[in-house]
Amino acid sequence: MAFSIAVVGTGYWGRNHLRTLSALNTEGLLDRLIVCDVDEARAREMAEEFGCDWHTDALALKERFNINAATIATPTPQHAPLAIALMQQGVDVLVEKPLAMNEVEAEEIVAAAAANERLLMVGHLFRHHASIREACEMIARGELGPILHIESDRLSVRAPRPDIGVIAALGIHDMDICCDLLGDTTPVSVTATALPSDEDGIEDHAVIHLRFPKGTGGNPRGVPCVLTVSWRSRIQGKVRDLRIIGRDASLHIDYLDHGGFWVHRHPGNAHGQQWGGFDAAPRDRVELPLGEPSLTAELRRFIHASKGFTDEPLLTSGAVGVAGVRLVEAALASAASGSSVAFSQQAD
The missing domain is CATH 3.40.50.720 (NAD(P)-binding Rossmann-like Domain)
Structure with missing residues (x-):
């Protein structure tokens, strides 16, 4: 057909x-x-x-x-x-x-x-990034130990969009990926600070804090995440950086690199003096030879699902899309009010 x-x-x-x-x-x-x-x-x-x-x-x-x-x-x-x-x-x-x-x-x-x-899929394409899929599996297997915190920078230089600001355009990706990495758990609270652009009501720089429930990622205190998104990165230019800090190992993912990522090993939450001063922990490269651009992987999966070639659960279902919109609304509400916004109903 x-x-x-x-x-x-x-x-x-x-x-x-x-x-x-x-x-x-x-x-x-x-x-x-x-x-x-x-x-x-x-x-x-x-x-x-x-x-x-x-x-x-x-x-x-x-x-x-x-x-x-x-x-x-x-x-x-x-x-x-x-x-x-x-x-x-x-x-x-x-x-x-x-x-x-x-x-x-x-x-x-x-x-x-x-x-x-x-069939309804939503364009949260970084869930299809080969490094994110591998990172999710490593976390699920416990290779990083309890997750201590997650941080990311998604920066670029461009004029603001007329319809949505940087939180809905960029921040939605990183908030969604944090949920994905932590087993599709949602945060208990969202806190954001945003800077306005020249477009009325549109922000072009924001810092978003997510706080996940106690026990998430094996961390009895819960996992804090700090996400910076910006269209005014005049010093660094385009940056797509994710750092997942675990007790025993940490991951450094550059979304622009589809061939792999870096694992820094520090068993038992070892500190710098144990491997020589203030340098980063020793690292190994995880190669992903079959990695392809996220958009290619996403559209390939969409076509396969539409044709009925696969009955695997969608990585980016409508439910994921709704959660993404709710996260954006919470971040915008926090930025406007200057206070944290309760998000998940899960016990903390």
Whole structure:
């Protein structure tokens, strides 16, 4: 059976979807690729660049091309109406993150997927990063010992987005990954400080603190996480760095490196004097020869699931998308109020 997929929205990330799906097309994973944008000139331009069909009306794609699936990479306010309408037409959808503008819309999308028996994936693509999958397994096996804390930096230099700030655009990734690393546990509290950009109501730099329940990650005190996200990284430029500190070993992951990551060994929470002064603990490289870009892995999994090739649980289900939206709302509320926001109902 022929498999047709459409990309709705041709901004920066929509173009990445097109580029990746075009490459998967050469593998024979799909039979027809369609690009859709309300700007006809832009749709034509992308269609010519990637050798695919084009259209300007997302809600006419099913009738015109009999699409099986679609990825939605439009501005966030359009996610809910487009996703719901397409699923009502019998189309499987992958919606870029954040899933929706708020928790209510996100829940409506999940309900529409259930009511119409359609596949719903959400674009939390770093769950598909090979290093994150390996890190999750190492933590689950206890190789790091109890997790003491997690820290990350997701920095770049760019103009603020007009629809969402840096917490919803970048912070959502790192908050979600912390939940993933700790066995899909949610934090008990979220605290954030944000700096405003020139766009009214839009932040372009934030520091987010998550506090996970006691016992999480084998830590009787719970795991604290400190996440910095910024569009004003004028000194370092683009940084995608994650550090997971365990009692016996720690991981240093650079998301821009798809070939592997570093493990620093320090059994029993050994300190620097035990290996020579103030240097970092001795490290070993974990090679991941089969690692591929996260977006490629994510879209490949979406197509396989839509075709029915796999019945494995989705890494980025609708429930994950709803949790991501809730985390963003909590961080924004904390930044606005200057106080911590209670998140999980789990005992602490």
